[in-house]
Amino acid sequence: MQHRDVPPDVHPGVLQTVALTLRPTAGEPVALETRVLDLEPQSDGSTTLVVACPNGMDPHEHHFDVTLSWTYPLGRMECPVSTRPGRRAYGEVWLLRPSSPAARLQQRAYFRARISMPVLLRWTPAAEDADDTVDEQPEQPEHVEILGVVVDVSEGGLMASVRTEPPPVGTSVEATTRVDGDNLVQAARIVRHVRFANGGIGVAIAFVDPSLHGDRLRRLVFETERRRRRVRR
Template sequence: MHLTAPDVHPGVLQSVALTLRPTSGSPMAMETKVLDLEPQPDGSTRLVVAPPAGLDPREHHFDATLAWTYPLGRMECAVSTRPGRRAYGDVWVLCPSAPATRLQQRAYFRARIPVPVLLRWREPADCAEDQPQPETPEPVEPIELHGVVVDLSEGGLLASVRSEPPAPGTEIEVTVRLDGHNLSQPARVIRHVDFASGGTGVAVEFTDPKVHGDQLRSVVFAAERQRRRRT
């Protein structure tokens, strides 16, 4: 893995995010942990990681992305995975297929904060074309979907839900429960992700990150400091 400096290398026992893209179906996002670093003669480094829970440790994946945080932000690298075996058990060996890059487009730092979240939105009413349209349409009851935040920032979040989320592009209201307070604000659905452990991930961006930006930023940085102390 060709990196710009040693201090941005994922360390042993560091948690990293792995996104697998199968030949059919949606991408799968999951978290795993670096078990070892294996320098190669060409100057690259192969990462040995724990096989993610719920997946066959003998699987190969040819289109995957590894992402991790470091003090100045977040790095990402395209990788392939192959099964392996070390003295401590079954592993996946991640082989870089491109140099690692710093993610410049992410404006907000994220942290893993598993708190409740509520998504609310309205689907347009279905009206047959041959039916007269009412002058004053009846209000459509909002749909509510509960979930758990996977990662959070002042600019948006990724949540795990157990039923069909609103389609990408849908305007929604998001309510996050933090420290006994409900923080509600408008948002827009960006994409869906299938988790290997089951369920669907829905990524949303906040319409105006300044609404609760100070509170969210404080919580996110505190969570990251606590995580670093544990590791």
């Protein structure tokens, strides 16, 4: 659910890091990160955002189904935009034009922070349908594990980047993260896959019981954000 009682002129600030989700006509959505370079007011009262072309992307492409998201004092903001190529004194850029007012996301009940740390996902693969006409069936492994790197985390879940095939959406997994020398193990569920521009695969997971390690993860998120803000000053 989205909350739309947000002023229509709300937008990220200059030099703020923002996330883009591109939805091509074919294939998986692509998650990107870039930085706002300038804000250009338009005659109709809207604002065009000038952003750096994300790494690995063609600066000359147009994109019509894109979601822009960023952190704002009200919470996490989101806005549908289109992109077109442009050039400014500092080089080739993307020009983002909002197609509707920004919305504050309410479905994320937990504050997230960008944190890099390892995560181990462990699950039991679904059994293959048995074929009674074949005596020798390959044995299904009891458990499968993949190691990923956390991109962002909250007490309610995380997004991780993995290099191998992730478990299917809907799979129940055991997620292990390491915080201050302790392994935090908890049950989780795969809720989404995205493809990053660098070739990695993003896996979003939701914790089954956010209260299990909620205090530890919430403290980690807030401390990370405080350090980040001190560095920016």
